[in-house]
Amino acid sequence: MIELYFTIIVMIAAAITAISLKGLLSSIIALGVVGQALLLVFIFLKAPELAIAHLVIEIVVMAVLIRATMRRDTTTMDTPTEYFPAAAGIFFIGAFIFIGYLAVKDLPAFGEPIMRVSTAYIRNCVENTGALNVISGIVLDYRILDTMVLVAAMFGAVIAVYAVMRKTGRIKKEDKQ
Amino acid sequence: MEQDKVLEERIKRREEGPGNPHSGMTVIVKTVTRLTVGLILLFGIYIVLHGSILHGGGFAGGVIIALSFIHIVLAYGKTETLKMFPMITAFALMCLSALVFALLGLAGILKGGLFMNFLPKIQNISILSGGLIPMYNILIGLLIGSSLFAIFLALLGFKKEED
Numbered sequence: 001m002i003e004l005y006f007t008i009i010v011m012i013a014a015a016i017t018a019i020s021l022k023g024l025l026s027s028i029i030a031l032g033v034v035g036q037a038l039l040l041v042f043i044f045l046k047a048p049e050l051a052i053a054h055l056v057i058e059i060v061v062m063a064v065l066i067r068a069t070m071r072r073d074t075t076t077m078d079t080p081t082e083y084f085p086a087a088a089g090i091f092f093i094g095a096f097i098f099i100g101y102l103a104v105k106d107l108p109a110f111g112e113p114i115m116r117v118s119t120a121y122i123r124n125c126v127e128n129t130g131a132l133n134v135i136s137g138i139v140l141d142y143r144i145l146d147t148m149v150l151v152a153a154m155f156g157a158v159i160a161v162y163a164v165m166r167k168t169g170r171i172k173k174e175d176k177q
Numbered sequence: 178m179e180q181d182k183v184l185e186e187r188i189k190r191r192e193e194g195p196g197n198p199h200s201g202m203t204v205i206v207k208t209v210t211r212l213t214v215g216l217i218l219l220f221g222i223y224i225v226l227h228g229s230i231l232h233g234g235g236f237a238g239g240v241i242i243a244l245s246f247i248h249i250v251l252a253y254g255k256t257e258t259l260k261m262f263p264m265i266t267a268f269a270l271m272c273l274s275a276l277v278f279a280l281l282g283l284a285g286i287l288k289g290g291l292f293m294n295f296l297p298k299i300q301n302i303s304i305l306s307g308g309l310i311p312m313y314n315i316l317i318g319l320l321i322g323s324s325l326f327a328i329f330l331a332l333l334g335f336k337k338e339e340d
Binding site for chain 2 (some may be wrong): 048049052053056057059060064067068129130131132133135136137139140143144147148150151154155157158161162165175
């Protein structure tokens with residue numbers, strides 16, 4: 001488990017670096033490091049299907065971000081540091097970690113679940129659905145209503161992006177002066 | 178002088194007007210794109226089709242199909258790509274696959290329940306032995322591919338208004 005903790009520390013360090021760098025392109029590269037560390041975490045926790053999906057989506061996200069940064073006029077963020085919002089953020093992160101620890105303290109250990117429904121799914125999946133890939137069998141046969149909601153959300157996301165983005169942005173009249 | 182010429186060519190390449198033959202990236206990138214984009218699309222189709230046997234499935238395979246189109250947009254520029262693959266095709270594919278997904282689910286009502294997997298399951302494990310699962314994988318792959326391509330095109334074409 002030591003490699004898992006090491007990867008999580010690398011992820012947190014890269015995220016803090018991404019916030020505090022001045023150049024936009026450097027921050028995006030630090031975000032890429034966060035994504036790759038998450039990929040390693042998925043592999044260490046023995047979930048290769050999630051790792052494949054995360055890898056390809058990370059490639060698309062990095063392409064979009066880098067391409068969107070190449071065309072902007074501002075390439076650095078020069079806002080001065082403000083101390084009160086940073087302190088409030090750290091306080092709320094600490095409170096969240098404490099309450100989260102209280103919530104997950106009594107769960108069973110990793111790798112020994114006590115769930116009866118998923119044990120029944122894993123036992124009967126191959127002969128009931130005919131799919132060798134148990135994850136595909138669950139996502140597309142036993143729990144296909146969740147997939148239907150995901151399809152509807154993807155469709156709605158495309159319509160929302162096209163409803164919000166115009167070809168040329170407009171600045172409000174009072175902001176112009 | 179050399180640096181001025183290189184800078185001028187880069188500025189000419191950046192303006193993506195409809196009649197600009199220099200738009201996009203250099204010749205090397207365009208040639209390599211022509212060689213590899215078919216292989217990327219084929220790999221995406223392979224992962225979508227074998228979703229019930231191998232890792233992957235409709236979601237990861239759909240993203241790879243979208244990545245092959247994004248590859249063309251990054252190498253050739255937006256106007257050249259829209260000549261080859263107009264936006265109406267992406268929207269039509271997305272809407273058609275969502276519609277067929279809903280109709281297949283409603284057709285399951287006649288044979289059992291909503292979204293019932295009613296095709297027979299073959300004994301020898303092959304691609305076709307999952308019943309309706311390969312059909313759902315293909316539909317989801319088409320949907321995610323065209324959705325991500327449409328979102329990428331929308332996020333690229335956003336410019337500030339010039340006064």
